[in-house]
Amino acid sequence: MSKKYSITILGAGNGGQAMAGHFGKLGYDITLFNRNTDQFTDIITTKKITLSGFIQGDGKVKKVTNNYQDAIDDADIIMVTTVASAHKEVAKNIAPYLKENQIILLNPGRTLGALEFRNEVENYSNKRVYIAEAQSLIYACRAEGKGKVRIIGVKNKVPLAAYPSTDTDYVLNIINQIYNCFIKAKSVLETSLENIGAIFHPSVVMFNAASIERGDMFYFYNDMTPTIADFLMKLDKERLLIGKSFGLDLISVSDWVSFSYSNIQGDTLCDKMKNNPAYFLITAPDKLETRLVTEDLPTGILPFMELAKLAKVEVPLLTAVFNIMESLLKVDFKTNGRTLKNLGIDHLSKEQFINSL
Incomplete structure (x- = not known):
């Protein structure tokens, strides 16, 4: 030390x-x-x-x-x-x-x-x-x-x-x-x-909403299915597109799992989630009002949408996940969430914002 x-x-x-x-x-x-x-x-x-x-x-x-x-x-x-x-x-x-x-x-x-x-x-x-x-x-x-x-x-x-x-x-x-x-x-x-949680968390909760409300126990990552993993990859393409519009070559969610943890086996995101020992014991939340939504919507997906707006990039899937989960929870996440206005940067152009960092 x-x-x-x-x-x-x-x-x-x-x-x-x-x-x-x-x-x-x-x-x-x-x-x-x-x-x-x-x-x-x-x-x-x-x-x-x-x-x-x-x-x-x-x-x-x-x-x-x-x-x-x-x-x-x-x-x-x-x-x-x-x-x-x-x-x-x-x-x-x-x-x-x-x-x-x-x-x-x-x-x-x-x-x-x-x-x-x-x-x-x-x-x-x-x-x-x-x-x-x-x-x-x-x-x-x-x-x-x-x-x-x-x-x-x-x-x-x-x-x-x-x-x-x-x-x-x-x-x-x-x-x-x-x-x-x-x-x-x-x-x-x-x-x-590269807020990967915003890609993983709300969508998995959304697609498993009925199971969570019933109280069914399942493993949040380890029980991933190919169809849901494929959706996450499509959702991630919108995040990567936002990054590209700001001149950033971001890492994909699939590559991030391999980057962050050692010796992860598998070619697909689904395989990597199932084969990651760090994910084995993580169980699903027992209610929809979980931080996987109440945190990741206002501080993740919402600012993704706002940055996309600043960069004039269309993000229909991110917007859909946000709107569906906001509707399911009956909560307004925009009023106090990380919008450009709430962050005091709604007057900046994309170039001015980049230069301010």
């Missing part, structure tokens, strides 16, 4: 606990924040998180708190692992307490997360901080009890970009001293348009 950084993790869900346990095991000073700490009395008492699976052992947790100022006061690095739909609220709450040169990394940013986060921080703070987003969470993981997390898989490479992109090298240099899996992306537009 190089410098012993103090790391704060905001959000104690599956990913947050996995990261706290992992980085604590590596020897860093870990503070874990969650709005409700009642369910984390075991971690508070034992000051540890026990990991099993791909990473095994105990990771020390120095502090568990539900106070934002207490959480970030001594932090060199702030890892945000909340749902992306909470990023704006988190930014507003931590902004008054930020200090110069702190690094904030969204894990993941989903689509245009770093832009939304910086906009909100700058509404309440003038501190010079570094804000970046990861293209995906490092881990495939599940909490299995109080202070216990199973690491199902760990990604080999995760693209990262700061906003603005001139800060990326600085952030990458420090973050990779902690865990060396992050690679440089051109800008947050690249990490944003």
